[in-house]
Amino acid sequence: MMHYNFSSTRLTGSMLLLILSFGMWVPGLYGQVGSDFVLRASGADVDYAAANPTSYGMSTVVSVHQATGVIAQAQGYSLGVGNDSTLLMPIIATNLLVPPGGHGVDFDQIAILPEGVTEGVVLSFPGLYTISFETETDLLGIEYQLMDGPLTGATTTTSTSLDFVDTLGSPPVDISIVIEGASYPPSLASGAVTLTPHDGAPLIRGDASQDGTLDLADGVGILQYLFIGAAADCLDALDANDSGNVSITDAIRVLCALYCSGSPPPESPFPGCGFDSTADSLGCLSYPACP
CATH class of the missing domain: 2.60.40.680 (Immunoglobulin-like)
Structure with a gap:
């Protein structure tokens, strides 16, 4: 034909x-x-x-x-x-x-x-x-x-x-x-x-290392931001529980999602890319893992 x-x-x-x-x-x-x-x-x-x-x-x-x-x-x-x-x-x-x-x-x-x-x-x-x-x-x-x-x-x-x-x-x-x-x-x-x-860039919540996956480095990255002043240009990604601020609770949320049976994952957007729809002062200037 x-x-x-x-x-x-x-x-x-x-x-x-x-x-x-x-x-x-x-x-x-x-x-x-x-x-x-x-x-x-x-x-x-x-x-x-x-x-x-x-x-x-x-x-x-x-x-x-x-x-x-x-x-x-x-x-x-x-x-x-x-x-x-x-x-x-x-x-x-x-x-x-x-x-x-x-x-x-x-x-x-x-x-x-x-x-x-x-x-x-x-x-x-x-x-x-x-x-x-x-x-x-x-x-x-x-x-x-x-x-x-x-x-x-x-x-x-x-x-x-x-x-x-x-x-x-x-x-x-x-x-x-x-x-x-x-x-x-x-x-x-x-x-x-x-x-x-x-405003800002799309992100994956909890992915502090901005590599597109959730792993041990993300929990460590949140702790480094809190306690040794490590740089972070996407604070919304560090705010794993979407509380509007970054605290040790966010590091625990990430680590427990990885290693504690039955623990919840980070809040949306997760596990895919998306925008933070919660009104807060954190923001996300750059997040290379999301287009």
Whole structure:
């Protein structure tokens, strides 16, 4: 089977119908209406360093589900997912559809624009196979980078959304599911996105040595800071119990997490990287183990 990716061509709904009209047509429509299908973009909650938002990103998955009606066999689809270009920039888009029998698709065109992403897919030009969406089916994955501008130096959470739009591209790409040569506009569910700024760097709590792991050196590092004045540029990491200050209790918390059966680990963020959401005076200027 030959596959096509026409990078210089914008796929509209009428073009998709024209392409499919050359394939195998099976008589008898299913009686679908567009609202039988729900096209959905997943949302995201993103924490980022207010001083450097472009170092952070997020992703969404576009999926489709036929929620009602007689299960139909789709020949293809086209869609557009818009974003606020002052907040998010799409950088990577990947087709996630797995057709039946392990086939590839004959036509897959993805366009990445500052204000969104479009995709047009035809499963099989000669109509050799189709696909149904009776279960939630992933179609497209998109990765975004946060932008400078309104997010830089922000002190409050910003809310935005990933919306399905039919205004992207020139000519614009329609939003439709194609069944037996007929185009059906699906119901649309936007993805809600929250972008929460933080002062300082992300960290792993309890990891005083900043090597990305919790071990004996971390308990010793906290004691060295307390009793011999060792330097520390991420005090939030030393505050293992998230009390808002660094004390011998934090060293004990780390050592017991390692060597005392049943003892709790350090508080969040642990064991992965994250931001300290507790208001205190400690701060974290630098933490190389977290991006």
